[in-house]
Amino acid sequence: MTESWSLPGKLSVDPQNLERLRELTRKIGERLQRETDAISHGMTAEIAAAVGELDDRAMRDALHSSVTDNVEVMIDQLAHSKAVSDLPSLPHAHRYAEELARQDVPESSLRRAYHVGSHYLLARIFDQVQEIDCPPHEQPPLYRHLAGWLYQYIDAITRQVIATYQEEQRSSHERAARTTFTWVNRVLEAEDVSPREFSAATKYRLDQVHVACRVWVDDRADQPAHTPALAPLIDQVRAMLGGRDDPLVVVTGRREADVWFGGVHRVDTRAFDSVVASAGGSRLAFGSPGFGPAGFRASRSQAHQASRIAHVASDPTARVTSYADEGIPVISRLIDDLPATRAWVHDVLGELAVDSDAAARQRDTVRVFLESAFSYSATASQLMLHRNSIRYRLEKASLQLGRGVADKPLDTQLALALCRVLGSVVLVPESGPGTAGASSPARE
Known part of the structure; x- marks a missing residue:
């Protein structure tokens, strides 16, 4: 069975010349094997310089190990004319993808690293075309052959490491959510919780003023039943409240979440009407500001109490309520x-x-x-x-x-x-x- 490595749809290679292309490819691979270390170091530096999120001194060794994994495999496959589909395990590359996911480095940074790396290696490969015994008329199909092979390799390995990244990101977020949920419940149940340990576990300070907010999507709204749509709204609310740090978010259902905003002393509900109106079916219910663990609990209880008004009110303008607003504590109980x-x-x-x-x-x-x-x-x-x-x-x-x-x-x-x-x-x-x-x- 003959096989041609090429860019899809355009750069096909005449099957009768395939063996000659493989011979030339093997020569290039063998020459590159003598430069593996230099290529790995050069590629690592190139990626770190081009992708700012990956230029982390603490992670440089992990990046280099991932790059070395890929470079050794690519050059070995060139030297032995192996098919792209015959990829060996790349443990360092997958471990690096997992670590990036755990640190919330954007997925796009990992993708870009592979594009930068492939461009760097392709330049080294093309340099070798000029060094081997290859007549001028054979060079164009050889260039296309090598570019097509590298394209397919990067496509295959990127799909693998991105899948690893996404799975670890999902698992990391689930672990973090479970940890946060446990610590929040301890505070809500009035356990004696160390503010320092709470902050270390949740990345949110307990020893400050809190404003709790119940955020949800109205069941009557034509909205998908999931919480990711709430994230942009929560970000907008944080910015409008002037909070310096990230809020503490606990997802309580597929359409709802409890959120605590730290360092907020006052909420003007009128300011949020247009924001919520533009987020089709979304609702906000705030508690009053409160300090420390007691304020953390009280504000959340008040936010839930205030949210009951929006659940029963017929007026569509009741999208935003606050327990601190005049009359709301009494009205929330009269319902x-x-x-x-x-x-x-x-x-x-x-x-x-x-x-x-x-x-x-x-x-x-x-x-x-x-x-x-x-x-x-x-x-x-x-x-x-x-x-x-x-x-x-x-x-x-x-x-x-x-x-x-x-x-x-x-x-x-x-x-x-x-x-x-x-x-x-x-x-x-x-x-x-x-x-x-x-x-x-x-x-x-």
Whole structure:
């Protein structure tokens, strides 16, 4: 059976000349065998200079061993006309790929190393074509033959070492995730954990201020059921919070994760609305800032409590919640019994609890009026309406409430906050019993 080594589709070699090409290839291989050490050292230096991530003094010996593994095999195969498919074991090359994976060196750096190395060796091989007894008319097919063979070798060995790299990376990430999960659970269970040992194991400081965040993809969203899509969102959140160090991430499901951001003292939830909106179906729920192990636990518990609001709220703007925001701690507990909460809201707000645009305008007017210390002027200024329009709205609101707007202000403000945060979940349908005429448009 004849065989030709060539670049796919183009550089084929006439089978009748194949034996002559193999003879010339063997001569080149035999000459290169005398220069194996020099080629290995030169190639190592070339790769280290070209691929910055691999120019690590501590890893230079491992890189050189990997390069030597490949150079010795390639030159031996040239000298003995072995097929590319007949690759021996390259233990040093595979060990180097595993070490790069463990250190999170990008896979692209390993790929590039092989391209740089093949270019370096091809130049040495082509130099030999000029040194051996090879007539000019035989040189072009020999060049093509050698280039094709080297292409196939690099393709074959790269697939092998990249597979080794990816498997070790997967295993390393799983080991790191299991270790992190164990240490986090120890803190959450209030065990006495050394901050130094926790940091060494998780690469995250325990003796600092923490803000926990529940990150998840809404089940109703048209999103794949996996967590890698959350990574860019988590990176964006870290950058916007101004965290200096990497957050601590614990994956809790195929669509969700608990995240702790260190050194963060305040969260402005409004700043994240556009970010989350652009990440289709993603949600964020923050806990309050807390220091040390106790703060680590409390913030995470609060983030989970706040996340319940986003799970039940009908308003699509409830994509970001924070336990530190006004009213959220109370609202997150009132959703434990939604039927009772809905009934209470209707009892407090009367016809203002109707799920309609007109009632929503009235609720907003009452809310601003109460927050403005019953000032008509301040309410008009904030809503950009005439003072008489505000007075009319509030008079009508008193009829809808069945009492003065300024009566029971705490209950009214809490009920309005529930309507604003939870939306139609606690509102009365516009066509529901007892709502006739309640949703008629208000005159300005």
